[in-house]
Amino acid sequence: MIQFLKYLKAYYILSGLLVISALALIFVFGLKFGIDFVGGSILEVNFAQRPENQTIQEKLKEFNLGEITIQPTGDKGVIIRVREIDQDTHQKILSKISEISETKEERFENIGPIIGKELRQKTIILIIVSLIALLCYIAIAFKKVSFPVSSLQYGVSSIITLSFDILITVGLLAFLGEFYNVQFNIPIITALLTILGYTINDKVIVFDRIRENLLKHRGADFDSIVNQSLNETIVRSLTTGSCTLLVLFSIFLFGGETLKYFALTLIVGIVIGTYSSLFLAAPLLVNWLKWKKMKLRR
Amino acid sequence: MRNKNLYYKLSFIIVLAILCGNFVYPNYFNKFSDFLKLPRIPETPFKLGLDLQGGSHLVYEADLSQIEEQGQEETMAGLRDIIERRVNLFGVKEPIVQIQKERLIVELAGIKDVSEAIKMIGQTPYLEFKEQRSEEETQKILAKQKEIEGKTQEEIQQIPDWQLAFEDPYFMPTLLTGKYLKKAGVGFEQAVPNPIVLLEFNDEGAKIFGELTSKNIGKPLAIYIDFQPISTPVVQEEISGGRAQISGDFTLEEAKNLARNLNAGALPVPIKLISQQSVGPSLGKISLDESLKAGIFGFLAILLFLVIFYRIPGLFASFSLLIYASIILSLFKLIPVVLTLAGIAGFLLSLGMAVDANILIFSRMREELKEGKTYLLSLEEGFRRAWPSIRDGNFTTILVGLILFYFGTGFVQGFALTLVIGNLIGMFTAIFITNNFLRCFAGDKSPKWLFLWR
Numbered sequence: 001m002i003q004f005l006k007y008l009k010a011y012y013i014l015s016g017l018l019v020i021s022a023l024a025l026i027f028v029f030g031l032k033f034g035i036d037f038v039g040g041s042i043l044e045v046n047f048a049q050r051p052e053n054q055t056i057q058e059k060l061k062e063f064n065l066g067e068i069t070i071q072p073t074g075d076k077g078v079i080i081r082v083r084e085i086d087q088d089t090h091q092k093i094l095s096k097i098s099e100i101s102e103t104k105e106e107r108f109e110n111i112g113p114i115i116g117k118e119l120r121q122k123t124i125i126l127i128i129v130s131l132i133a134l135l136c137y138i139a140i141a142f143k144k145v146s147f148p149v150s151s152l153q154y155g156v157s158s159i160i161t162l163s164f165d166i167l168i169t170v171g172l173l174a175f176l177g178e179f180y181n182v183q184f185n186i187p188i189i190t191a192l193l194t195i196l197g198y199t200i201n202d203k204v205i206v207f208d209r210i211r212e213n214l215l216k217h218r219g220a221d222f223d224s225i226v227n228q229s230l231n232e233t234i235v236r237s238l239t240t241g242s243c244t245l246l247v248l249f250s251i252f253l254f255g256g257e258t259l260k261y262f263a264l265t266l267i268v269g270i271v272i273g274t275y276s277s278l279f280l281a282a283p284l285l286v287n288w289l290k291w292k293k294m295k296l297r298r
Numbered sequence: 299m300r301n302k303n304l305y306y307k308l309s310f311i312i313v314l315a316i317l318c319g320n321f322v323y324p325n326y327f328n329k330f331s332d333f334l335k336l337p338r339i340p341e342t343p344f345k346l347g348l349d350l351q352g353g354s355h356l357v358y359e360a361d362l363s364q365i366e367e368q369g370q371e372e373t374m375a376g377l378r379d380i381i382e383r384r385v386n387l388f389g390v391k392e393p394i395v396q397i398q399k400e401r402l403i404v405e406l407a408g409i410k411d412v413s414e415a416i417k418m419i420g421q422t423p424y425l426e427f428k429e430q431r432s433e434e435e436t437q438k439i440l441a442k443q444k445e446i447e448g449k450t451q452e453e454i455q456q457i458p459d460w461q462l463a464f465e466d467p468y469f470m471p472t473l474l475t476g477k478y479l480k481k482a483g484v485g486f487e488q489a490v491p492n493p494i495v496l497l498e499f500n501d502e503g504a505k506i507f508g509e510l511t512s513k514n515i516g517k518p519l520a521i522y523i524d525f526q527p528i529s530t531p532v533v534q535e536e537i538s539g540g541r542a543q544i545s546g547d548f549t550l551e552e553a554k555n556l557a558r559n560l561n562a563g564a565l566p567v568p569i570k571l572i573s574q575q576s577v578g579p580s581l582g583k584i585s586l587d588e589s590l591k592a593g594i595f596g597f598l599a600i601l602l603f604l605v606i607f608y609r610i611p612g613l614f615a616s617f618s619l620l621i622y623a624s625i626i627l628s629l630f631k632l633i634p635v636v637l638t639l640a641g642i643a644g645f646l647l648s649l650g651m652a653v654d655a656n657i658l659i660f661s662r663m664r665e666e667l668k669e670g671k672t673y674l675l676s677l678e679e680g681f682r683r684a685w686p687s688i689r690d691g692n693f694t695t696i697l698v699g700l701i702l703f704y705f706g707t708g709f710v711q712g713f714a715l716t717l718v719i720g721n722l723i724g725m726f727t728a729i730f731i732t733n734n735f736l737r738c739f740a741g742d743k744s745p746k747w748l749f750l751w752r
Contacts, residue, residue: 130698190702
């Protein structure tokens with residue numbers, strides 16, 4: 001049997017470090033919101049011979065496009081991100097850059113400010129509704145109160161660890177946004193909400209085991225019950241996690257540009273979620289209980 | 299008794315698997331049935347989204363500020379019809395034109411020249427009235443048309459007055475266009491059982507219309523929308539009040555449509571392209587291939603994992619996953635679900651989760667076997683104890699999935715739909731298919747082989 005609770009300090013230090021670095025990444029780099037939130041245009045073209053980014057920048061100078069992000073993709077492709085442009089400008093840009101070498105337009109997305117605003121509002125509603133639903137679920141799932149931990153404590157501990165999962169993932173996205181131009185867009189939000197729905201389960205299953213064992217071995221030490229429960233669920237958590245991860249890795253590696261970072265977000269979220277349900281959720285309960293006892297003694 | 303029941307269930311599973319498998323991929327069966335002269339399974343293709351087959355998703359906003367509140371819906375419907383007609387000219391397969399309040403959404407799958415399409419859609423609908431040409435003119439044009447028949451462009455240009463051949467031989471344009479129409483509506487007349495279409499011109503239009511009708515009593519006056527004749531009513535008398543009616547053998551539906559078309563032609567609401575997403579056909583093809591590749595590798599990896607870690611039960615779980623995949627893909631074809639990249643991602647993710655249910659059952663079963671219980675008892679006990687976790691686990695994901703579906707847009711909905719379908723079928727396969735597979739071996743109690751099950 002693994003003695004999970006022996007290294008509590010190590011878990012807290014590791015988790016603390018992760019939280020600090022995630023926060024630092026988010027505050028330093030910020031998030032690169034995608035055009036579906038802020039409006040703008042994405043133009044993907046394949047060149048017969050891919051030019052330097054600088055050459056494209058020069059060509060686009062006359063259009064007064066503000067900030068232009070140019071990113072190579074595939075063998076000969078380039079993704080150009082600019083502010084929102086109309087159909088006329090779009091055509092002019094195309095003919096201008098085809099002066100460099102023969103081009104073929106692969107993709108063009110243009111989201112006006114109105115649609116951008118709408119999507120932003122809709123997404124905020126989506127996030128709020130999902131969070132409320134999950135909170136309700138947590139409240140219902142832990143309604144059956146069990147001694148010595150109250151249902152509220154189970155609930156609070158799951159919410160803390162869920163926030164941890166999301167925070168770390170978003171931190172990584174801030175990093176990817178800065179260095180790999182990964183956009184924080186609607187697919188990423190979808191992935192984050194899916195992570196919530198998925199990892200809440202890991203937590204519920206660990207807590208369910210604890211409750212089950214508490215009933216089975218009445219009077220046993222809470223620490224050892226938690227430890228036993230973690231030992232019983234770890235195999236399940238790891239195998240389930242790994243099956244989902246197998247698929248996600250496959251999407252990440254072979255699934256193409258659009259799904260790549262969507263899959264990566266899910267991978268990171270699920271790994272962190274599995275970690276936090278084993279090494280954070282239950283230890284938090286144990287420490288909470290200890291802290292309460294100490295307060296009682298005083 | 300229970301055995302008999304099990305056989306029924308197993309035969310049901312096998313029939314279901316064969317049906318779904320062949321429906322998803324009918325090629326082999328159809329070769330076989332061609333050989334035996336049996337009926338073929340219909341080859342239903344998957345419905346692919348624009349991101350996988352290439353195409354354009356355009357969102358227009360109509361400027362309704364000049365239109366009264368009640369007329370807005372009608373105007374939008376008219377706008378849709380006009381644009382539908384224009385879009386049909388591009389030869390795009392199953393174009394979609396939808397209204398959402400003041401928005402118009404146009405989806406053109408597999409279109410090659412998007413900018414040309416955008417140009418054509420952007421034109422405001424054009425209504426015009428045409429009067430009949432004199433017999434003499436008609437003959438002249440028809441003769442000219444005969445003259446140019448079978449000649450090349452260059453030869454035609456040698457003929458004097460060759461332009462005449464390209465005119466409409468029966469009708470000629472008049473001054474009266476949609477510019478002067480105030481509005482059109484549907485009405486009924488006491489003497490006539492069929493509904494009629496009412497036209498109302500503005501002052502200037504009324505004057506032109508008056509002259510036009512006095513000139514053409516007893517003759518047809520053609521109404522064209524976007525250069526296509528819509529109706530050719532015969533003028534009964536001079537009309538001076540700026541009001542006209544088109545009577546004919548209209549059904550109510552037809553009359554409404556015509557009025558709507560006229561309104562659309564008469565009220566050129568400016569539309570503005572506010573959002574555009576276009577994917578070239580080659581990028582779509584690449585995305586499709588890549589996501590299929592991802593799916594196949596992911597699937598194989600899971601099967602391998604299951605067999606290595608759970609041996610025989612893993613093998614059965616693999617079988618039930620295969621059936622799971624064929625059921626889901628059949629549903630995608632039947633419903634039909636429009637498959638996008640997001641949808642494929644949702645499906646694959648649900649595949650990973652479907653394994654979860656199997657694993658939960660197996661690990662509980664292993665625990666029971668280790669305690670020395672018999673195979674059947676372990677199976678039943680393991681299943682009973684795994685059920686709450688399976689139920690709760692799928693429930694949270696389905697809950698989030700449903701919220702994503704109802705409150706989300708585009709990408710989110712595609713993902714959520716396949717994820718939810720996948721989760722539901724995943725639960726079914728674990729509970730019904732894997733479970734019954736494992737039950738087949740209840741009779742075999744040989745402890746020698748039991749290690750393969752642990």
